Amino acid sequence: MKNRVGLVVDDRYLDHCISRRSPENPERIRNLANVVRNQYAGRCRIVQGRQAQMEDIERVHSHFYLEQLKQHSVKDDPYSYDKDTYLMEHSIYTAQLAAGGCLELADSLMTDDLDSAFALIRPPGHHAEPGRGMGFCVFNNVSITAEFLRKSYGLNRILIIDFDAHHGNGTQEAFYDTDEVLVLSLHQRDIFPFTGGAVELGEGKGAGYTINIPVYSQYGDPEYTFLLGRFLQVVVEQYLPQIILVSAGYDAHQDDRMSGITLTTEWFGVATALIKQYADLACDGRLLMVLEGGYNPVSLEASVTETLDSLLTERQGKIGVMHSERANALLVDHPFLNYWTL
Numbered sequence: 001m002k003n004r005v006g007l008v009v010d011d012r013y014l015d016h017c018i019s020r021r022s023p024e025n026p027e028r029i030r031n032l033a034n035v036v037r038n039q040y041a042g043r044c045r046i047v048q049g050r051q052a053q054m055e056d057i058e059r060v061h062s063h064f065y066l067e068q069l070k071q072h073s074v075k076d077d078p079y080s081y082d083k084d085t086y087l088m089e090h091s092i093y094t095a096q097l098a099a100g101g102c103l104e105l106a107d108s109l110m111t112d113d114l115d116s117a118f119a120l121i122r123p124p125g126h127h128a129e130p131g132r133g134m135g136f137c138v139f140n141n142v143s144i145t146a147e148f149l150r151k152s153y154g155l156n157r158i159l160i161i162d163f164d165a166h167h168g169n170g171t172q173e174a175f176y177d178t179d180e181v182l183v184l185s186l187h188q189r190d191i192f193p194f195t196g197g198a199v200e201l202g203e204g205k206g207a208g209y210t211i212n213i214p215v216y217s218q219y220g221d222p223e224y225t226f227l228l229g230r231f232l233q234v235v236v237e238q239y240l241p242q243i244i245l246v247s248a249g250y251d252a253h254q255d256d257r258m259s260g261i262t263l264t265t266e267w268f269g270v271a272t273a274l275i276k277q278y279a280d281l282a283c284d285g286r287l288l289m290v291l292e293g294g295y296n297p298v299s300l301e302a303s304v305t306e307t308l309d310s311l312l313t314e315r316q317g318k319i320g321v322m323h324s325e326r327a328n329a330l331l332v333d334h335p336f337l338n339y340w341t342l
């Protein structure tokens with residue numbers, strides 16, 4: 001297997017910046033982008049991203065929100081959309097490039113040009129709701145990609161896995177009433193954005209197709225591996241996704257101060273291998289991972305390279321998931337079992 005892992009990495013993602021004091025600033029990924037280019041260019045295929053068009057973005061975001069953005073994103077007039085989401089001259093363009101990087105990789109996966117891919121983009125997206133940006137997020141990159149796959153390729157069983165420390169509220173809202181996109185989010189409970197309870201399960205045709213796994217501070221590798229493995233087993237075997245998209249956030253790392261979760265760097269490699277195993281099982285390995293949070297540049301760099309190494313590794317045999325008693329309680333008591341069978 002040669003160059004079957006695609007990568008979007010582009011210095012234009014550094015253009016959106018309001019303040020280095022914001023945790024979501026270009027320094028998060030500046031060095032990482034160089035490391036990735038230097039160490040992975042030979043083994044991965046660097047893919048040139050594109051700018052998502054407004055037509056792509058409007059499948060997720062409201063016209064009213066986009067008009068608001070256009071009016072405020074002007075030179076020398078930085079606009080604070082909320083207390084941590086800013087826009088400047090380059091912001092909309094950079095956000096369009098972020099979404100477009102994912103669309104380009106999605107095209108390559110669907111045409112079998114690539115097996116799996118990683119989009120090293122910013123600004124992140126999973127908090128951006130259809131009607132508003134929030135939590136550093138302007139456009140919901142992973143949701144725009146899922147809508148693009150429905151429209152352009154007719155997909156109707158798309159699985160989105162979100163392992164960022166925070167609940168992917170924007171992604172949940174975008175697909176809350178449909179069964180064509182299943183959103184599985186593993187996140188710390190009782191932190192921003194204070195949504196994502198286990199009882200939030202979708203509505204109408206979407207009932208049972210939103211699955212939230214809110215976990216406690218101090219949970220780490222054993223609990224996360226167990227929960228991801230077991231929920232994936234149930235969902236993938238019964239839903240049979242045609243592609244897996246991942247909101248890959250790295251702020252649940254033990255060295256990232258944005259959450260109380262204590263994952264190690266190695267966990268991100270294990271999680272990637274687990275997800276890849278299920279992508280191989282259900283959808284010819286089609287897997288697109290999209291960067292979300294991760295605010296400690298050192299742990300972010302180590303964890304993203306761990307992820308890429310895992311994507312590049314051919315594994316033999318099934319990955320075992322160690323039992324975790326306290327995490328098992330979250331599984332067996334979870335209301336998703338009204339819709340799915342253990």
Ligand SMILES: [Zn+2]
Pocket residue numbers: 164165166249251258293294
């Ligand atoms: Zn986060």
